Amino acid sequence: MAARRKKAYFKACLKCKLLVPLNVEECPNCGGREFSEEWEGMVTVVDPENSVIAKRLNIAKPGRYAVKLRA
């Protein structure tokens, strides 16, 4: 059994980096079905219009996102 540490209980959408609970099968943001549990850094975007981080990461909708993915 692999002893890989899990980052909280979220996985990140490969397309839009949205973080969703592990039991979610479809990304509510972009409809993607591919996720990675290997991600780093969580950003919570409340107001994408006025968030520098959101602009840098190309985030258009509020939510929790991963900063880095290791797919």
Ligand SMILES: [Zn+2]
């Ligand atoms: Zn997505």
